[in-house]
Amino acid sequence: MRNIISEREKELPESTIGKLLRIAVENKDVISLGPGEPDFVSPKNIIRSAKKWLDKSYTHYSPPGGRQEFREAITKKLRKENKIKTKPENIIVTSGSTEAILLALMCMVDPGESVVITDPGFLAYKPSIEVLNGKSICIPLHEKEGFRLDVEKIKKKIVPKKTNAMIINTPCNPTGTVMTKRELEEIADFAVENEVLVISDEAYEKFVYDNTRHISIGSLNGMEDYVMTLHSFSKTYAMAGFRLGYAVGPEKIIKAMTKLHIFSTISAPTISQLAGLDALRGPQGCIEKMRKEYDRRRKLIVKRLNEIDGFRCVEPKGAFYAFPNISSFGMKSLLFAEWLLKNAKVAVLPGTEFGRFGEGFIRCSYATSYDKIEKALDRIENTVKKLKIRRKKPS
Numbered sequence: 569m570r571n572i573i574s575e576r577e578k579e580l581p582e583s584t585i586g587k588l589l590r591i592a593v594e595n596k597d598v599i600s601l602g603p604g605e606p607d608f609v610s611p612k613n614i615i616r617s618a619k620k621w622l623d624k625s626y627t628h629y630s631p632p633g634g635r636q637e638f639r640e641a642i643t644k645k646l647r648k649e650n651k652i653k654t655k656p657e658n659i660i661v662t663s664g665s666t667e668a669i670l671l672a673l674m675c676m677v678d679p680g681e682s683v684v685i686t687d688p689g690f691l692a693y694k695p696s697i698e699v700l701n702g703k704s705i706c707i708p709l710h711e712k713e714g715f716r717l718d719v720e721k722i723k724k725k726i727v728p729k730k731t732n733a734m735i736i737n738t739p740c741n742p743t744g745t746v747m748t749k750r751e752l753e754e755i756a757d758f759a760v761e762n763e764v765l766v767i768s769d770e771a772y773e774k775f776v777y778d779n780t781r782h783i784s785i786g787s788l789n790g791m792e793d794y795v796m797t798l799h800s801f802s803k804t805y806a807m808a809g810f811r812l813g814y815a816v817g818p819e820k821i822i823k824a825m826t827k828l829h830i831f832s833t834i835s836a837p838t839i840s841q842l843a844g845l846d847a848l849r850g851p852q853g854c855i856e857k858m859r860k861e862y863d864r865r866r867k868l869i870v871k872r873l874n875e876i877d878g879f880r881c882v883e884p885k886g887a888f889y890a891f892p893n894i895s896s897f898g899m900k901s902l903l904f905a906e907w908l909l910k911n912a913k914v915a916v917l918p919g920t921e922f923g924r925f926g927e928g929f930i931r932c933s934y935a936t937s938y939d940k941i942e943k944a945l946d947r948i949e950n951t952v953k954k955l956k957i958r959r960k961k962p963s
């Protein structure tokens with residue numbers, strides 16, 4: 569058979585995540601600080617709910633936009649918790665927020681048009697834009713600026729009438745940065761002035777620490793027509809395998825996404841939507857329990873990393889990742905991650921998985937038990953001590 573693989577596919581970057589995590593899973597003595605999903609199992613009431621609906625034979629498709637009662641419950645949640653005033657017609661339920669990202673971009677980006685993203689940033693954004701022959705405009709985030717997004721840098725890079733959207737992610741994967749109200753207001757002003765739609769990825773909305781508050785940009789005055797907010801059940805309720813998320817935004821774009829949805833997955837899984845409905849209506853204590861445990865682990869990982877000679881770690885205020893600077897070891901991020909895996913038997917992700925400005929960093933997930941994190945850090949410390957390379961000042 570001749571090679572029929574599309575150029576589009578060939579141009580997509582190979583991900584090292586899969587390779588590293590596979591080694592970590594296959595090799596039982598490796599401790600993995602790689603995962604991007606909660607180590608917690610979904611709460612018992614949610615598992616019970618999924619079983620209940622299966623027993624009641626809910627094995628059919630759902631409407632492409634999502635089940636009506638579920639979208640109504642999401643509307644209430646958005647009003648109460650995110651201060652986003654909306655209606656069920658402005659919501660689409662998707663198979664995880666990853667699907668919502670792609671659907672939103674498919675509806676907004678024609679070949680040659682561009683979308684602003686941050687570098688480092690969540691690894692799905694760039695390929696999702698480029699697979700559509702769109703251009704990604706990368707705004708570098710720097711450690712010395714606390715990985716904060718500066719709107720002035722965006723203004724210099726956009727192309728009028730060709731830059732259709734920008735993706736923000738707060739709390740941020742991989743840096744753990746949480747955007748302030750002031751920063752969001754600046755982004756909002758920029759979006760309105762330049763007619764750029766903000767795609768606000770809030771997958772980690774519930775995991776913020778040290779009195780930090782998560783604010784949805786969609787709650788700011790006058791932003792209804794300029795913001796598409798994405799939420800996920802994967803992190804909030806530890807339901808990653810249920811594949812459940814949703815987008816709320818301008819009705820015209822939600823309608824377009826729903827039209828496309830019919831040709832991608834038809835609908836998000838019915839059982840997941842029903843379990844998601846019960847998750848929203850049920851007790852919410854599980855979220856705070858997980859948040860508290862992540863916070864305990866966060867404190868441990870940041871403290872221990874900063875105590876190890878050669879590491880420098882900005883304290884993350886949200887999500888469940890630490891993103892330390894390892895440039896003093898004189899190895900590229902990928903090499904350092906491979907070296908740690910081989911010598912310390914600890915899996916981490918190279919910062920370059922998240923963009924070229926991730927060079928000099930690694931991502932350590934603390935969605936792993938406290939004991940394992942302690943052990944992993946002991947191993948890293950002991951292994952790094954043996955390094956013969958003379959260290960330079962971190963860049």
Ligand SMILES: Cc1ncc(COP(=O)(O)O)c(C=O)c1O
Pocket residue numbers: 604605663664665666667690737740741769771799800801802808811812813
């Ligand atoms: C920032 C960010 N957005 C979206 C997702 C995708 O989540 P979902 O499971 O809802 O597709 C992830 C997953 O790690 C993420 O880190």
